[in-house]
Amino acid sequence: MSRVDESVREVNFDGLVGPTHNYAGLAAGNLASKRHQGLTANPKEGALQGLAKMKSLMEAGYAQGVLPPQQRPDIGALRELGFGGSDRDVLAHAADQAPELLRAVCSASSMWTANAATVTPSVDAPDRRAHFTPANLQSSFHRFLEPETTGRVLKAIFRNERHFAHHPALPATPAFSDEGAANHTRLGGEHGEPGVHLFVYGRRAFGSVAGDGREPTRYPARQTLEASQAVARQHGLTDAQTVFAQQHPDAIDAGVFHNDVIAVGNGPVLLYHEMAFLDEESTLEALRARMETPLIPVRVPVEAMSLDDAVGSYLFNSQLLSNPDGSMTLVVPGECQANETVWRVIQDLILAGHNPIGEVIVKDVKQSMQNGGGPACLRLRVALSSAEREAIKARVLLTPALHEDLTAWVERHYRDLLAPEDLADPQLASESLTALDELTGLLEIGSVYPFQLG
Structure with a gap:
């Protein structure tokens, strides 16, 4: 008989959209990011949209947490790349000599905490x-800058060593390219029951690739099998608890840069597009063989929805949440409702199908979507027992009071408009540091940013 901790709840930790939110088009294979490159962004609207989504889910009874953004611009990274002088000089020289680097060190991509x-x-x-x-996010420079601060933030929040264990990021080399929970799904029964971990990779670094030997040719595969296996080893997971599946290369070439753009799982339900996995049948068979609770696959065939519609709407980058009565709620971006084909799939195939998904909630996260991240990108899922939740001393579990404080904080510190040329403004850097210094106090996480550590 499996052990079950009935106090376990899944907490969705959403990333706050940072003060330097902009459309730099930095991510290869992220079609939305490239499509909106160079547009003027609205950091304040983006942050408030994210907070509104968190608040609505909190009010609906779901456990909701908050993670802070990174320190941006990362002037220290520019100094390491040879730019000298005062901070003002560093920004000016980078803007003149290497604007692509300035855009990278101003990226607010940490809002997508699934990574x-x-x-x-x-x-x-x-x-x-x-x-x-x-x-380690080593596949792109602008995200490679994140893991050190991310590690400090996680340790500051989950600091009780009796309940939490922290591992170093994998070596930042192509062989161990790791994109985090965006390529990882836990399936099983209730959150307090033992689960099976589905790791999805795009390529192998050593030896021949799985399946028919195919890899994407248009866009890079960001996750390696070796990285997924290493993380599983770090966490002590056994063969009986893990399934490693290759993402379909045609999906990657169509703009599915992470598995959470083509599949989402929760409890026993796996909602996925027909083109999610290179070997769909073997992936499902392996899950069924390991899961104690029967798998409930919800398959969307190509005939019902093309890969282009899947990528354009981010249907599969939605949050799938458990309800006390055993049903599930799907939280989708507004783009799903705007696409007639996708909305028909939701109504006729998902809601009308034989599965626990009984409700769809539409949320406006346009500022995030235009940069290539939907509702699922914006959150890191952490299943915690009551004792583990009580062990969190930081003020990061959302309450009405915290939401009110964070909204007021955004209103005080964020700009309404941010154009590409504004990234060189030294005042923006000063505003960001002031905002982040205040935020660490609001969240009671201590000093986690480089400028606070000296």
């Missing part, structure tokens, strides 16, 4: 602690 780390809940770990590994 922050991979998490194994304590019910699955041999030492009965929740395990965290920050993703």
